[in-house]
Amino acid sequence: MSPSFAPPHLDLTFMAPLSEERAARLVRFVADGRPGTVLDIGCGWAALLLRVLTAVPEAIGEGVDLDEVAIAHGRELADAAGLTDRVDLRVDDARDLAGGWDALICIGASQVWGAPVEDAQPLPYSAALTALRGLVNRGGRLLYGDGIWSRPPTPEAVAPLAGRDDEFLSLGEVAALAVEAGFAPIGVHEASIDEWDVFEGGYAAAYARWLAAHEPDDPEAAEVRAIAEGQRAAYFGGYRGILGLGYLELLAV
Numbered sequence: 001m002s003p004s005f006a007p008p009h010l011d012l013t014f015m016a017p018l019s020e021e022r023a024a025r026l027v028r029f030v031a032d033g034r035p036g037t038v039l040d041i042g043c044g045w046a047a048l049l050l051r052v053l054t055a056v057p058e059a060i061g062e063g064v065d066l067d068e069v070a071i072a073h074g075r076e077l078a079d080a081a082g083l084t085d086r087v088d089l090r091v092d093d094a095r096d097l098a099g100g101w102d103a104l105i106c107i108g109a110s111q112v113w114g115a116p117v118e119d120a121q122p123l124p125y126s127a128a129l130t131a132l133r134g135l136v137n138r139g140g141r142l143l144y145g146d147g148i149w150s151r152p153p154t155p156e157a158v159a160p161l162a163g164r165d166d167e168f169l170s171l172g173e174v175a176a177l178a179v180e181a182g183f184a185p186i187g188v189h190e191a192s193i194d195e196w197d198v199f200e201g202g203y204a205a206a207y208a209r210w211l212a213a214h215e216p217d218d219p220e221a222a223e224v225r226a227i228a229e230g231q232r233a234a235y236f237g238g239y240r241g242i243l244g245l246g247y248l249e250l251l252a253v
């Protein structure tokens with residue numbers, strides 16, 4: 001059996017490198033389109049979707065994710081925000097969705113339209129952006145977030161990821177693919193190092209919580225220490241400042 005860790009929502013506000021300031025900007029982008037319907041694909045605990053619904057009182061929302069724990073937490077957040085009657089958060093495979101939305105949010109979930117992450121393939125940006133264009137009405141808005149190379153990858157950066165230089169593209173290349181798929185970019189920006197440090201710290205926190213809650217000679221303790229050490233080495237000795245997260249604010253044209 002592998003050790004079981006505390007869910008990331010205990011230590012992270014968003015399951016992405018995303019500050020409150022940038023989140024407010026992204027929410028404003030979606031809300032400014034005054035959408036009637038908003039769909040969040042791979043929503044996790046739907047932190048952004050719930051903020052959009054708070055900002056647009058006439059909107060209704062749906063969020064789908066395969067992660068039952070994240071969806072359960074999202075429902076608690078929706079309840080606390082008084083949004084239960086305007087949002088449907090459910091465990092579902094996003095591949096089965098059909099079109100007709102005013103606004104879409106898809107952050108860190110393009111693998112929905114490609115090979116599983118374990119297959120270590122290049123990110124399916126084009127397939128994702130084409131599928132997303134099919135789900136959103138013309139004139140509607142897509143908030144798209146995805147992995148990018150912030151700088152040319154080094155061997156140390158790619159080794160703990162998919163082990164290949166072509167796993168990600170640059171921010172500009174992803175923006176060009178969005179145009180090809182039928183979008184016009186309004187805002188194109190990327191997570192800062194500070195946002196990444198907070199995000200990676202959220203994962204480190206889960207390992208730290210485990211180690212604090214178990215005796216040092218627990219049968220699983222050595223494995224947990226190795227996982228924590230591996231994450232630190234992968235990030236600080238590898239992809240920090242090289243793996244990025246691009247945020248694209250897109251209009252469907």
Ligand SMILES: C[S@@+](CC[C@H](N)C(=O)[O-])C[C@H]1O[C@@H](n2cnc3c(N)ncnc32)[C@H](O)[C@@H]1O
Pocket residue numbers: 014015016041042043044045046047064065066067070092093094095106107108109111112
């Ligand atoms: C990196 S997380 C991002 C979560 C969320 N968008 C956020 O920014 O906080 C990617 C999410 O996509 C979900 N996911 C992956 N494949 C999926 C699929 N086929 N259908 C629905 N969700 C999926 C995962 O469960 C995971 O929660």
